[in-house]
Amino acid sequence: MRAILFDLDGTLLDHDAAAAAACVAWARENDLDGTDEQVISRWSVLERRWFAAYERGETDHLGQRVERARGFLGRPGLTRDEALGLYARYLELYRENWTAFPDAHSCLVRALNSGRPVGVLTNGRSEMQAAKLEATGLALPGLVLLATVDAGVPKPDPRAFTGALERLGVKEGVMIGDNPVTDVRAAVDAGLSAVLLDRSCAGAGRDRARRTGRAAEAGHDDLPAEAFVVGGLDELNFTRCEG
Ligand SMILES: [Mg+2]
Incomplete structure (x- = not known):
């Protein structure tokens, strides 16, 4: 039996759009200089x-939040607690902007209907990732949230993948995600199959046809040859697994 694992941010949930809207609102509240575009680019670099x-x-996980708050607000002298206190406001704004990609819900339903174990394998904190699934209507019955923070080993560590399969009670799986390194190469290194979701090749006609398929034939020389590339979750179908 093979499990189906999905990444969350950038794969099921439109993290970039939510983060962009939130950081612009946060910058305005803090009277930061710069156009929306500049603010978004500064935040995404950090x-x-x-x-x-x-x-x-x-x-650690909180440490990266501290550094992002210090950098973005231009206040390197903030203590850890001060920075986390300010970051909490960004998180509030980020939450208000959570949206699932339009093809996420139906893809999860197809995966669950295949009779295979289905999990969301994410490096984000478990409470927040659970809240995201709830808020966007993706917390479907049977879907298992596997937050690597709980086990202390984030993707790309192979133990993140082997631990996820163990929790689902299977030995094999496929990982579907938008990050070529932490989702695709790392999954293949850990012995799983992998699918790269590259939304930039969605709807691109002939170009899409060229870029979708096996990585080796799709011009993705940077990926393991056996990985697959798709331009959208609607391209994925899962064969039924009978008991
Ligand atoms: Mg991602």
Whole structure:
């Protein structure tokens, strides 16, 4: 029996849109300079930089929030508690803007109807990720939230994947996610199959046809050859697994 694992942010939930709306509102409340575009770009650079540092084990989960708040607000002298207190307001604004991608719900339903175990494997904190699934209507019966923070080993650590399969009671699985490194290469290294969701090739006609399929044939030289690439979750179908 093979399990089906989905990443959450950027895969099922439109994290970028929610983060962009939230950081602009937060910047305005704090009288920060810059156009919306500049503010969004500053926040996304800080987010990528510090979340990657967390995934490499260079800081803990709260530590990356502290650094992002200090950097964004331009106040490096903030104590950890002060920074986390201010970051809480960003989180409130971020929550208000959570939206599922339009193809997420039906894809999860197809996955669950296949009779296979289905999980959401995410590096975000479990309470927040559970709230996201609830708020966006994706907390479907049977769907298991697997937050790597609970086990202390985030993706791309192979133990994040093997631990997830163990929790679902199976030995094999496929990982579907938008990050070529932490979702796709890491899953293949851990012995799973993997599908890269690259929404930039959705609806691109011939170009999409070229870029969708096996990574090796789709021009994704940076991915393991056996991985698949899709432009949207509506391209995914799951074969039924009978008992
Ligand atoms: Mg993601």
